Amino acid sequence: MTQAGYPEMQGPNCPLPISKREMVVIGHGSGGQLTHELIRDVFQSRLGNPLLNAGNDSALLDLSQALPAGQRLVVSTDAHIVSPLFFPGGDIGRLSVCGTVNDLAMMGAQPRYLTATFIIEEGFLISDLEKIVDSMAAACAEARVQLVAADTKVTEHGKSDGIFISTTGIGWARSTPRIAGDQARPGDAVLVSGPMGNHGIAIAQARGNLGFQSNVVSDTAPLNSLVGQLLAEVPNVHVFRDPTRGGLATTLVEISRQSSVTIELDEKAIPIDPPVRVACELLGLDPLYLANEGNMLVILPAEFAYTALRVLRANPLGNQAAIIGHVTERPQPQLLLKTTLGTTRVLEMLSGEMLPRIC
Amino acid sequence: MTTLTNANFRSEELTQKLVASIRAITTRPWNIMEICGGQTHAILQYGLDQLLPAGIQLIHGPGCPVCVTSLESIEQALKIARQDDVIFTSFGDMLRVPGAGQDLFSARASGADVRVVYSPMEAVKIAALNSQKKVVFFAVGFETTVPSIAQSVLHAKRNGITNFTILPANVLVPPAMHAILSSPENRVQGFLAAGHVCAVMGYWEYEPIAARYHTPIVVTGFEPVDILNGILMTVQQLEAGMHTVQNAYRRAVTREGNLTAQGIIAQVFEPVDRNWRGIGLIPLSGLGLRPEFQTFDVHEHFELGHETLAESPLCIAGSVLRGVATPHDCPAFGRQCTPGTPLGAPMVSSEGACAAYYRYQRVKA
């Protein structure tokens, strides 16, 4: 080894490229040779598109042809610090792309371009980084978006938890009628595109300290194709929202307050996979409060509910879609659940973290 | 195919049959207490009290470990958790219960190594993997949980895991029932006994209680059908003027209980006096480690002191837990004291009587 830590050249037969490394080192963040190699070998090779590969400081986007009349630019940003980084059904890479794609899709927008920043801890395995970026490339292809600008920084060991990813996305959506959380109206139907709680349980299981195994897999997926198909047939959707942190219940409480309405759910109608239900009982968790990363709520005028159901179910991402409730009016906005026994209870927002209980 | 899966005991059809039977035999108002947080939770989750005839009042007793663990224990837990060389482990239930100031959740946010475990064995595993740290387990819970804690102590002893200790805070049901029924203000006329406590301990201990206080006691499970069945049998006894112990949870409970589990408990623990938050000292209502297991008691390793700490002067949790007052009798209820700004434990826990009443009244609004 030379003083700089490079292997000695053995002559023309040396099989190992000088700069091939197993771990991210501080030098990768310095902006020099190592940084360029990292960008070329790990990022550009996987995410490659003309804009990213141009290697400039910024991506020049020509929207003049792309942005149709009557459409507005939509932008969203998100940070991802999930632990563990790899879980059944996904990883932090897939989660970050789908998270931002879905944030845009929930406004009725079609996402077009993403940017990403990576804050990587010194010592992080390059092979793990490659897996994550592969995942992101696959998710971008599924969602038909391009990742056009990125940045990488390396922190000292112990100063960041493996890797943090932040993504920003832009897309465009029609200007009117708005699709937003304050658009729910009495008489609307409430639909969900698929079973609740899978992501939350997959993560809990991957953390390893809850002592159980199952074949529950995260639902992380890009929803923009589903949104596009639905809006093509049912343009007057009032609300889209993906029930991420806090779950279905917290998300619907938020909407009920934004729209000043009461939402009444039918517990029997809410799809939950049997192993998720069992895992929740075992741990004392409520599936209505677990995070979902590949399913959405749709609130729309009741007369279009069955059309919407048909469209959702025709897409593999929505094949367990169901009508789960309706919007009414009461003096105070509330979220109510009609239980399987016909009684009613109020659902509140999740406050703090949901913890497994014994009682 | 087994009949034992819970689905059979949640059936809407059976629920309706049981409700109809209860209505058919109820001729007078009755106050029935359930003394198990898990039953309170099921009643709230399924809205079972909405199905009962108006005269039947379900009183939520001191059955949730969150509500009854003493303020002193929680302060001790916080003191231990804040030490640098400690990994403090606990069931999730306890993390948001406020001590005099902080709770374990905020202690974790301030840098304490506090970890939620689903089983005390998990805490022993953590101790085995972290020999340079002291791993302390917050031993809360009723008799249902005690065998798991006792077995974990035995496992630690057998395998020389000396950095594992417990903060003893377990409590026993029969002394609490005595304390409630012997109070001059007692309004409880019938009891639903906690089914999983009885799965371990049997129900022979309740026979002298039923006889002494002329109160029917029915061992009850946790699914809606089980709870309604327990209520039906209690009302049948009340209407007939009977006061015996009956078992409505026969698939899981026998009169003697699980003798092996009882043996494990007796090997490791012995009854001690214990302070119940809001109620006060109940003699021989807790469990402490036997002398030969004292090295597993955290008090042997830390100087913890004994302070008497004051609760909010507005909080009437004690009366609520004993069933002599309802949350509506409390001047702070819904005003200074809400789930977001709780003054006492029954408002913190999702199974606490005060939190239950707070959420139920919102449905009516």
Next chain:
Amino acid sequence: MCLGIPGQVTDIYDMEGTLMSKVDFGGVVQEVCVATVPEVKVGQYVLVHAGFALNILSDQEALETIKLFEELEKFNQEHPSGEQPE
């Protein structure tokens, strides 16, 4: 105190002197200590709390309980209640 879920024992083994088992709850498998029910056999159902078995469940008793409920139908027809449901 109270969360106890029934599951079926699929495997029994020793772990450093403590009797352990794998219990299947229907799609979810957990490692459960059965030192409290050392007589348990694979295929039986146990009630599990905090990673420990509380008791072995009786299928027979469960069947009898359900049968008793069926009797309620007859009882209800003989004693109709005058009270209207709320």
